[in-house]
Amino acid sequence: MRGLRAMLWDSSVLDPEEASHSLYMPYPYLSLFLFVHDQGIRFHGLSIPDCQKALPAAPGGKEIIAESMLWLLLTGQVPSAEQTQQLSRELAQKGNLPPFVEKLIDSLPGTLHPMTQLGIGVAALNRDSSFQAAYERGIKKSEYWTYTLDDSINLVARLPALAARIYRNVYKPGAALPEIDPNLDLVGNYSRMLGYGDNHDLTEYLRLYISIHGDHEGGNASAHTAHLVGSTLSDPYLSYAAALFALAGPLHGLANQEVLRWQLSMLKEVGEEVSHDTIREYLWETLKSGQVVPGYGHGVLRNPDPRFIALQEFCESKPELLSSPIIQLVKKTYEVAPNVLKEHGKTKNPYPNVDAASGCVLYHYGLTEFKYYTVIFGVSRALGCVTQLVWARALGLPLERPKSYSLEAIEQLASK
Numbered sequence: 001m002r003g004l005r006a007m008l009w010d011s012s013v014l015d016p017e018e019a020s021h022s023l024y025m026p027y028p029y030l031s032l033f034l035f036v037h038d039q040g041i042r043f044h045g046l047s048i049p050d051c052q053k054a055l056p057a058a059p060g061g062k063e064i065i066a067e068s069m070l071w072l073l074l075t076g077q078v079p080s081a082e083q084t085q086q087l088s089r090e091l092a093q094k095g096n097l098p099p100f101v102e103k104l105i106d107s108l109p110g111t112l113h114p115m116t117q118l119g120i121g122v123a124a125l126n127r128d129s130s131f132q133a134a135y136e137r138g139i140k141k142s143e144y145w146t147y148t149l150d151d152s153i154n155l156v157a158r159l160p161a162l163a164a165r166i167y168r169n170v171y172k173p174g175a176a177l178p179e180i181d182p183n184l185d186l187v188g189n190y191s192r193m194l195g196y197g198d199n200h201d202l203t204e205y206l207r208l209y210i211s212i213h214g215d216h217e218g219g220n221a222s223a224h225t226a227h228l229v230g231s232t233l234s235d236p237y238l239s240y241a242a243a244l245f246a247l248a249g250p251l252h253g254l255a256n257q258e259v260l261r262w263q264l265s266m267l268k269e270v271g272e273e274v275s276h277d278t279i280r281e282y283l284w285e286t287l288k289s290g291q292v293v294p295g296y297g298h299g300v301l302r303n304p305d306p307r308f309i310a311l312q313e314f315c316e317s318k319p320e321l322l323s324s325p326i327i328q329l330v331k332k333t334y335e336v337a338p339n340v341l342k343e344h345g346k347t348k349n350p351y352p353n354v355d356a357a358s359g360c361v362l363y364h365y366g367l368t369e370f371k372y373y374t375v376i377f378g379v380s381r382a383l384g385c386v387t388q389l390v391w392a393r394a395l396g397l398p399l400e401r402p403k404s405y406s407l408e409a410i411e412q413l414a415s416k
């Protein structure tokens with residue numbers, strides 16, 4: 001179905017071919033920044049660097065925050081700093097979990113993958129769905145969107161407390177979970193609840209990460225799942241829980257966990273002295289064993305992912321990060337992998353996607369539990385998914401119900 005135009009998704013658009021390959025290959029790093037930097041995705045027309053210039057940051061910070069991105073996605077307008085702070089206050093005020101959800105999450109075994117726990121928690125939040133309650137009372141179609149918006153804001157508000165509780169339970173059992181600070185932004189609070197509130201650089205990284213992972217057109221598996229399930233008039237909690245289980249697949253969001261696992265086993269196998277040649281050999285070993293190279297390739301993009309570039313640029317701005325062994329390894333892998341993948345000749349896009357870079361910075365800052373990384377992606381992807389749910393209900397989009405063929409019918413078509 002690649003390239004099949006079958007959905008409305010207004011908040012972001014991908015352009016696979018906007019950038020120029022030939023300009024950047026001879027000097028991978030330098031020219032990557034010069035020519036490919038702002039291409040590939042636009043949020044209501046704004047590229048990532050445009051958003052970095054235009055969207056308000058948190059007080060004392062520089063990076064885009066989730067609230068300003070959510071505002072842009074939902075309304076198509078750049079919010080003022082005051083509007084962004086107002087939204088931060090609203091989210092903080094609505095951010096506490098109902099006690100039964102806390103109990104539910106606390107009852108889950110620590111061996112259950114954090115993404116499974118996140119999906120369970122989000123689905124359970126639907127007990128308080130105002131859309132579902134209103135639907136049961138009987139409302140007009142034209143009113144659906146207001147209740148969808150209500151649920152959507154509550155869902156976004158509650159994700160940090162839910163995700164942080166899962167982290168605490170699985171990796172730091174018994175540790176205290178701080179209360180939500182009404183004066184902090186959504187991700188500031190999330191970082192604090194994860195136990196990293198004192199680390200300004202990591203908090204800023206998380207702000208950038210969560211803003212730019214928020215939306216990526218409508219056809220990706222998580223966004224499309226939310227849209228499909230929402231089209232049955234399932235409420236935003238159920239629709240987004242379904243999306244999270246699509247995000248949890250290794251070809252989609254779980255790739256950020258897989259990248260770390262793969263890069264660390266490379267380190268273990270080849271030792272500390274990692275040269276371009278040893279990386280090349282390790283890449284071939286992975287490919288010859290029939291596995292994919294995690295963090296490379298994309299269903300739509302045909303150039304390096306601009307989110308990868310933005311995260312790498314964050315590293316460039318901090319000398320301490322550039323000397324980090326794991327960040328160095330990701331960088332060196334990038335210098336070798338595209339040519340190996342080209343020679344291998346299968347993937348239509350031999351360049352890195354966002355997952356190639358997103359985990360190594362977290363790892364460097366001490367958030368080393370990489371099975372948790374997709375949960376952070378899950379906190380983020382809600383921004384785009386709920387935006388579309390609100391607009392789908394406002395525009396009265398119908399049930400999504402494509403036609404399928406039986407094998408026999410396909411054989412008949414093929415034989416004609």
Ligand code: FCX
Binds near residue numbers: 255293348353
């Ligand atoms: N390593 C090895 N082989 C790869 C590859 C990679 N990184 N990427 C694609 N290929 C292979 C495919 O497996 C396919 O092989 P096949 O013909 O034997 O089935 C062939 O190349 C053509 O695939 P292509 O059309 O380029 O890619 P698809 O649209 O089918 O799949 C993904 C796109 C992203 C799933 C694919 O590139 C992949 O598996 N990448 C590695 C996993 C990953 O990083 N996923 C994260 C993507 C994204 F950023 C996100 O959602 O978070």
